[in-house]
Amino acid sequence: MFIFAHRKTLGLLDGEYGSVFKGRSLDFDELRAYTPGDEVRDIDWKATARHGAPLVKRYVAVRRQTVLLVADTGRNMAALAASGECKRDIAVQVLGVLGYLAHRHGDVVGLVHGDAAGSRSVPARSGEDHLERLLQDVHRGTVLDGGPSSIEHQFDYVLRNFTRRMLLVVVADEVLPDAAMELQLRRLQARHEVLWFTVHDTELANRADADAVEVADGSGIPEAVSADPAVRAAYRQAMLEREHRRQELFRRLGIAEGGAGSSAQVLPELFALLARHRSRRRAASRGQRHAG
Amino acid sequence: MELTFWWVLPLAAAAAVLVHWLAGRRTGGTHARPVAHSERLTTLPEYRRALRRHRRWLATAVVSGFLLLAATALAAARPAERSTTQPELRNRDIVLCLDVSGSMASTDAAITGVFEKLAREFDGERIGMVMFDSRAVQLFPLTDDYDYIAGELGAARRAFDDGGDGFFSGTWGGRGSSLIGDGLAGCLRSFTESDSSLGGNGAAERSRSVILATDNYVSGAPIFTLEQAAQLAKPKNVKIHALNPGDLDYGEDRDQPGARLRAVAEGSGGSYFAPDSPEAVPAIVQQVQESEATAYRGAAQLIVSDRPEAPLLAALLAGAVFLAAGWRLER
Numbered sequence: 336m337f338i339f340a341h342r343k344t345l346g347l348l349d350g351e352y353g354s355v356f357k358g359r360s361l362d363f364d365e366l367r368a369y370t371p372g373d374e375v376r377d378i379d380w381k382a383t384a385r386h387g388a389p390l391v392k393r394y395v396a397v398r399r400q401t402v403l404l405v406a407d408t409g410r411n412m413a414a415l416a417a418s419g420e421c422k423r424d425i426a427v428q429v430l431g432v433l434g435y436l437a438h439r440h441g442d443v444v445g446l447v448h449g450d451a452a453g454s455r456s457v458p459a460r461s462g463e464d465h466l467e468r469l470l471q472d473v474h475r476g477t478v479l480d481g482g483p484s485s486i487e488h489q490f491d492y493v494l495r496n497f498t499r500r501m502l503l504v505v506v507a508d509e510v511l512p513d514a515a516m517e518l519q520l521r522r523l524q525a526r527h528e529v530l531w532f533t534v535h536d537t538e539l540a541n542r543a544d545a546d547a548v549e550v551a552d553g554s555g556i557p558e559a560v561s562a563d564p565a566v567r568a569a570y571r572q573a574m575l576e577r578e579h580r581r582q583e584l585f586r587r588l589g590i591a592e593g594g595a596g597s598s599a600q601v602l603p604e605l606f607a608l609l610a611r612h613r614s615r616r617r618a619a620s621r622g623q624r625h626a627g
Numbered sequence: 628m629e630l631t632f633w634w635v636l637p638l639a640a641a642a643a644v645l646v647h648w649l650a651g652r653r654t655g656g657t658h659a660r661p662v663a664h665s666e667r668l669t670t671l672p673e674y675r676r677a678l679r680r681h682r683r684w685l686a687t688a689v690v691s692g693f694l695l696l697a698a699t700a701l702a703a704a705r706p707a708e709r710s711t712t713q714p715e716l717r718n719r720d721i722v723l724c725l726d727v728s729g730s731m732a733s734t735d736a737a738i739t740g741v742f743e744k745l746a747r748e749f750d751g752e753r754i755g756m757v758m759f760d761s762r763a764v765q766l767f768p769l770t771d772d773y774d775y776i777a778g779e780l781g782a783a784r785r786a787f788d789d790g791g792d793g794f795f796s797g798t799w800g801g802r803g804s805s806l807i808g809d810g811l812a813g814c815l816r817s818f819t820e821s822d823s824s825l826g827g828n829g830a831a832e833r834s835r836s837v838i839l840a841t842d843n844y845v846s847g848a849p850i851f852t853l854e855q856a857a858q859l860a861k862p863k864n865v866k867i868h869a870l871n872p873g874d875l876d877y878g879e880d881r882d883q884p885g886a887r888l889r890a891v892a893e894g895s896g897g898s899y900f901a902p903d904s905p906e907a908v909p910a911i912v913q914q915v916q917e918s919e920a921t922a923y924r925g926a927a928q929l930i931v932s933d934r935p936e937a938p939l940l941a942a943l944l945a946g947a948v949f950l951a952a953g954w955r956l957e958r
Contacts, residue, residue, distance in 0.1 A: 410663075411663035411664070412663075413661065414661040414662050414663040415660055415661060415662055422663070479661055484663070508663055508664065509664055509667075510664075536662065536663055536664050536667070537660070537662050539662060539665060539667055539668040540668055540674075543660060545658060545659055545660050546659050546660070547659060547660045547661075547662045547665065548659040548660070548661055548662070549662060549663070549665035549669075550661045550662065550663050551663065551665075554665070554669075555659065556662070556665055556668060556669065557678070557681055559681055559956060559957075559958075560674065560677045560678050560681045561668060561674070563673075563677045565673050565677065566668075566671065566673045566674050566677045568673075569671045569672075569673035569674070570667070570668055570671060570673075570674070573667065573671055574667060577667065
């Protein structure tokens with residue numbers, strides 16, 4: 336399972352490595368047995384016919400891809416996720432799985448994280464130790480008394496400091512991007528490739544054993560009020576509309592979006608997101624062919 | 628209105644502050660669920676409405692709880708009403724001392740008529756009656772049997788009105804007639820000696836007065852002169868109120884009968900009246916009654932009565948509201 340890049344590299348030197356970005360090269364490496372999850376079009380049909388069982392072509396990846404993880408480590412991410420876990424733990428798991436995939440693929444992984452007070456970045460590097468360090472940074476940086484969350488600051492930081500084409504994976508919570516953030520995302524999407532993984536926030540209008548407190552400003556939500564049937568019905572309706580608007584926005588921007596509300600959901604949802612990303616790439620390339 | 632245990636209030640206030648402080652410290656430690664993007668919920672109008680309702684009930688609960696505490700603390704402090712009353716002492720003894728010589732008949736009738744009426748309203752007073760002419764006859768001794776008194780006074784009044792000689796026959800046969808001094812001495816015998824000598828405190832002592840109706844015209848040789856009889860009144864502490872319907876004194880001479888009667892009456896602490904007609908008698912008797920009443924008011928008494936009704940009623944109402952609010956909040 337690879338993280339796919341949709342477009343060919345733009346740099347002069349990247350010219351001959353156009354396919355490398357897809358995780359392949361022209362240099363044929365070996366044939367190996369097909370395992371479920373492999374691209375069907377990677378199957379070497381002639382070799383398969385000779386061999387009697389599906390065989391897949393493998394290429395040597397000549398150029399490594401840069402994966403930039405963009406994580407919100409403001410105090411929003413120290414709040415509860417839909418499953419009742421801390422959102423930070425789910426985010427760390429998502430980042431870990433992504434980083435591990437990239438590492439296995441030979442890509443270098445960098446990190447930009449922070450809150451409204453400022454952004455911190457870790458330069459892209461390879462290796463499991465490096466990945467461990469990234470995850471530790473995120474895990475330690477996300478605390479309830481940290482700075483307020485503002486993923487816009489991290490986007491701004493990326494826009495200002497990273498001009499080279501990269502694969503951007505945003506791990507944030509259920510932010511509803513406003514017009515300014517939509518513009519940022521549009522610019523990011525033009526320069527890089529953006530995937531968005533949402534850590535779903537906790538359900539607000541339900542029966543719980545304690546009152547809720549908003550981490551941004553400390554205002555409380557009494558359980559007695561949020562459990563009111565009329566409030567719950569209105570909340571469900573509002574959440575449906577909000578989710579619809581979010582999906583609409585990501586669709587408009589061409590950003591693949593996925594999300595999980597619990598750590599158990601992370602793996603399947605992440606793979607589903609990567610599959611969506613890949614299929615979107617194919618749709619895009621088909622569109623390009625039609626245009627050409 | 629005052630508080631018997633006023634110190635309960637500062638104690639209750641201190642306890643309330645302490646509990647508030649402890650509760651505040653405890654809630655500081657309880658966990659709340661940290662959530663993000665609460666605007667997903669808090670911007671909903673339904674949520675705002677529900678929150679306002681919730682806050683109203685909370686405020687109701689807080690206010691009623693505070694009122695409940697305050698009212699019960701107030702009730703525990705025992706609000707009491709302190710009032711002073713001067714109980715009117717109704718332990719008077721009145722002896723009607725009536726000269727039944729012919730000239731006095733209409734006045735005597737008026738006096739007995741007045742007391743006949745008064746006897747129906749008396750409560751605690753004792754009345755006795757003595758008639759005298761040349762001898763003193765006790766019609767009835769000091770008693771508080773008012774029906775009996777009224778009956779006797781009624782009979783006496785009819786006798787005075789009719790001039791029924793048989794009624795007064797016991798008053799004749801002495802040496803002379805209208806022996807005022809002897810009559811008064813006889814009247815004073817109606818009071819027992821023992822009260823003042825045995826009587827311990829002054830409050831238990833009964834006030835004593837004689838209403839002496841006479842014109843003070845003596846014909847004969849009395850054993851006691853008026854002044855000597857008045858001396859008997861002194862140790863028994865008897866006031867003599869004199870009614871003289873026939874004040875016919877010539878000049879200011881102190882030996883004139885009216886003047887002597889006045890001297891005796893005022894000397895005993897009583898009063899002297901000279902009514903022109905029997906119609907004036909009820910007013911005079913009333914006056915004597917009232918002067919006696921004011922003179923014999925009891926010592927001021929302090930009455931402290933608990934008045935917990937208002938705070939307890941407030942506590943009941945506040946408690947009911949508090950329960951309702953609590954039920955609504957816990958639902």
